[in-house]
Amino acid sequence: MKLKHFLNLEWKQFFRSASFGKSVALNILMVFFALYFIGMFLLMGVALYPLLKEVFPDQDPFAIVNTYLFFYFLGDMVLRFFFQKLPVMSVKPLLPLPVKRNKVVHFVLRKSAVSFFNILPLFAFVPFSIMLLLNGYPTLSVLIWFLAIMVVTLVVNYLNFIIESFSSETELSFLPMILFAGSVFALNYFNIISFSDLIAQGFTAIYNNPIFIAVPILMLVGLYMTNFKQLKSKLYLDSSLKSKVAVVNASSMEWTKRFGDIAPFMQLDLKLLWRNKRSKSTVWMLLLGLLYGLFFYPQPMYANMPWFFAFIGIFVTGIFLINFGQFIPAWDSGYYKMLMSQNIKYEQYLKSKWVLMTMSVIILFVLSIPYVYFGWKILLAHFAAAVYNIGVNTHVILYGGSFNRKKIDLNQRAAFNYQGTGAVQWIIGIPLMILPLAIFGVTYLVAGFEIGCVVLTVLGITGIVLHQKLMTFITKKYLDSKYKMIDAFSQD
Amino acid sequence: MIATHNLSKSYGNKTVLKIENLDIPKGQSFGLVGNNGAGKTTYFSLLLDLIKPSSGHIKSNDIMVHESEDWKPFTSAFIDESFLIGYLTPEEYFYFIGELRGQNSADVDALVSQFKDFFHDEILGQKKYLRDLSKGNQKKAGIVAALIGNPEVIILDEPFANLDPTTQIRLKGIIKDLAEKQGVTVLVSSHDLMHVTDVCERIVVLEKGEVVKDLATNEATLKELELHFTGNEDVEA
Numbered sequence: 001m002k003l004k005h006f007l008n009l010e011w012k013q014f015f016r017s018a019s020f021g022k023s024v025a026l027n028i029l030m031v032f033f034a035l036y037f038i039g040m041f042l043l044m045g046v047a048l049y050p051l052l053k054e055v056f057p058d059q060d061p062f063a064i065v066n067t068y069l070f071f072y073f074l075g076d077m078v079l080r081f082f083f084q085k086l087p088v089m090s091v092k093p094l095l096p097l098p099v100k101r102n103k104v105v106h107f108v109l110r111k112s113a114v115s116f117f118n119i120l121p122l123f124a125f126v127p128f129s130i131m132l133l134l135n136g137y138p139t140l141s142v143l144i145w146f147l148a149i150m151v152v153t154l155v156v157n158y159l160n161f162i163i164e165s166f167s168s169e170t171e172l173s174f175l176p177m178i179l180f181a182g183s184v185f186a187l188n189y190f191n192i193i194s195f196s197d198l199i200a201q202g203f204t205a206i207y208n209n210p211i212f213i214a215v216p217i218l219m220l221v222g223l224y225m226t227n228f229k230q231l232k233s234k235l236y237l238d239s240s241l242k243s244k245v246a247v248v249n250a251s252s253m254e255w256t257k258r259f260g261d262i263a264p265f266m267q268l269d270l271k272l273l274w275r276n277k278r279s280k281s282t283v284w285m286l287l288l289g290l291l292y293g294l295f296f297y298p299q300p301m302y303a304n305m306p307w308f309f310a311f312i313g314i315f316v317t318g319i320f321l322i323n324f325g326q327f328i329p330a331w332d333s334g335y336y337k338m339l340m341s342q343n344i345k346y347e348q349y350l351k352s353k354w355v356l357m358t359m360s361v362i363i364l365f366v367l368s369i370p371y372v373y374f375g376w377k378i379l380l381a382h383f384a385a386a387v388y389n390i391g392v393n394t395h396v397i398l399y400g401g402s403f404n405r406k407k408i409d410l411n412q413r414a415a416f417n418y419q420g421t422g423a424v425q426w427i428i429g430i431p432l433m434i435l436p437l438a439i440f441g442v443t444y445l446v447a448g449f450e451i452g453c454v455v456l457t458v459l460g461i462t463g464i465v466l467h468q469k470l471m472t473f474i475t476k477k478y479l480d481s482k483y484k485m486i487d488a489f490s491q492d
Numbered sequence: 493m494i495a496t497h498n499l500s501k502s503y504g505n506k507t508v509l510k511i512e513n514l515d516i517p518k519g520q521s522f523g524l525v526g527n528n529g530a531g532k533t534t535y536f537s538l539l540l541d542l543i544k545p546s547s548g549h550i551k552s553n554d555i556m557v558h559e560s561e562d563w564k565p566f567t568s569a570f571i572d573e574s575f576l577i578g579y580l581t582p583e584e585y586f587y588f589i590g591e592l593r594g595q596n597s598a599d600v601d602a603l604v605s606q607f608k609d610f611f612h613d614e615i616l617g618q619k620k621y622l623r624d625l626s627k628g629n630q631k632k633a634g635i636v637a638a639l640i641g642n643p644e645v646i647i648l649d650e651p652f653a654n655l656d657p658t659t660q661i662r663l664k665g666i667i668k669d670l671a672e673k674q675g676v677t678v679l680v681s682s683h684d685l686m687h688v689t690d691v692c693e694r695i696v697v698l699e700k701g702e703v704v705k706d707l708a709t710n711e712a713t714l715k716e717l718e719l720h721f722t723g724n725e726d727v728e729a
Contacts, residue, residue, distance in 0.1 A: 338575035
């Protein structure tokens with residue numbers, strides 16, 4: 001079994017999957033994003049040196065860059081945690097074949113080294129290093145420094161997988177990462193332990209004395225070995241097949257009976273959310289969404305940008321809607337055939353999802369009321385955004401679901417599949433947030449803040465009034481694509 | 493009860509099923525046999541409107557299956573594990589199916605309690621999710637779920653596969669009872685000729701999507717079927 005066989009398998013997996021058409025469209029979008037970032041990094045790499053020279057004429061630009069490396073790597077780590085997935089490969093069919101386990105693991109790990117996240121820094125640091133050389137810095141030292149940057153990038157790469165595998169074993173998903181990054185940042189910020197100085201000193205030491213590059217290289221080797229061990233231990237069938245048997249925690253959920261004929265579906269949805277790892281993380285996502293406003297509102301910079309409030313409002317009150325809604329009906333893909341052969345009213349099935357999303361918006365709005373501390377305008381904007389979410393976004397996302405052709409395997413705990421969400425899933429949320437931002441932004445500029453809120457609210461109420469009509473239309477869309485969905489969901 | 497007329501299903505220019513006429517009267521236990529790719533599951537999927545016919549139609553109780561959904565209240569099926577909801581316990585699953593079929597939990601309890609023997613103490617009260625049960629036990633749960641709500645048509649694809657011998661024998665009893673005593677139309681597919689001849693009054697052999705034999709079961713049927721399938725193998729070899 002050679003490398004080319006593995007690559008061949010990957011290639012076929014990509015081109016032969018049922019969601020191929022959709023992946024292509026998304027991939028094109030991803031390419032644009034990638035090009036944008038490459039451009040930005042390139043620009044930064046070229047312009048950074050002269051810019052720093054001009055702004056801080058009495059300081060060494062190289063030294064300034066070194067002091068900011070800490071923030072760069074910390075940001076890198078957080079971004080990777082959310083967007084970079086360990087390359088997934090379906091290993092089960094390979095296990096009984098004469099392929100050495102070591103080879104499979106090495107392949108997966110090495111493949112991750114050519115990730116976009118590791119290539120992107122090249123576009124900034126290569127031109128920056130060239131600028132250094134052009135400005136008379138010693139060649140060998142600069143090259144070693146550059147090498148050290150790349151090695152540390154890889155260190156972050158492999159460290160990330162360890163953190164991901166650790167956090168995937170707890171129910172808290174991303175909380176440990178946020179906690180870790182937050183506390184490191186705080187320790188640095190309050191000068192308790194100055195990581196930025198430590199990192200800067202480290203890189204300066206490597207720059208001055210090439211021998212010190214051994215330190216990051218040893219770290220890299222150590223992390224690679226740790227990853228290797230960890231993955232290899234997961235490469236046995238029993239670890240992926242024989243998942244531990246969960247003890248059932250059953251409740252009758254009598255309160256859902258109030259919703260009448262959609263009650264069985266609501267019970268099912270709630271159990272779905274709570275009993276599967278993948279969907280459970282969308283519940284934890286609520287916490288992150290709710291705190292999202294805290295990143296912005298305390299800063300005076302944003303206090304003067306009220307057009308931004310509606311966007312945050314959409315996000316804060318709609319985080320569950322976006323995360324849960326975008327996978328309708330894929331959540332039920334595992335037993336979709338059964339649902340379709342049962343005596344169900346499609347509209348009730350969809351209505352249950354709608355009620356769930358609407359309830360989440362209302363609950364999140366209520367929980368976000370304390371933001372009024374930062375100004376009554378925020379409360380007003382959040383209210384308008386919540387109404388818009390209920391009236392418009394719920395229907396938009398349900399409609400979008402009728403194009404959903406990608407199966408979610410709730411039961412599977414694939415050995416390499418740590419994170420449920422990749423960059424692709426985040427992109428789908430964009431139209432849901434950009435559109436109201438545009439509507440609000442334009443009306444705000446033309447007619448003022450209050451009118452902007454009124455427009456969003458009116459749009460939302462229109463959606464609520466038309467709810468029955470919209471649902472009938474959406475249901476028809478789902479019925480039309482019934483056979484296609486069944487077909488796509490029964491593929492692996 | 494079930495009338496198939498001019499039915500065909502093709503993918504591209506490959507026809508996988510072509511049945512000109514097949515009528516299954518009410519209360520018949522009907523067996524479908526055939527090698528892999530003969531079209532058994534395709535026929536069942538068409539019966540459940542999970543795929544669209546390329547031509548022709550199936551009428552169930554005079555209802556066009558691919559046009560109306562009114563056949564759903566009196567039809568139930570267990571095709572494969574994808575009919576189960578992995579994150580529910582068997583009891584919750586039965587109640588869920590029950591609610592969809594208009595049965596309250598007492599009705600469901602009453603029905604399910606008849607299958608104590610069949611479950612062999614491995615399904616009920618286990619505090620386990622369906623996804624954590626073995627393949628055979630999952631199948632038992634699925635088959636019993638298909639009996640909830642007094643359906644008039646029950647479709648079971650390969651019900652005997654994966655089951656242990658004791659359960660196979662019990663299942664045969666259940667199917668016979670349904671057709672003979674309760675007048676339910678039962679459609680069963682199987683690779684196991686012995687089981688089908690034991691259970692079904694009528695056996696249809698599919699080959700490359702077409703009906704090649706339509707037999708009323710008697711003592712000679714098993715021999716005839718065995719001969720038919722050995723004959724085929726000889727031709728292919």
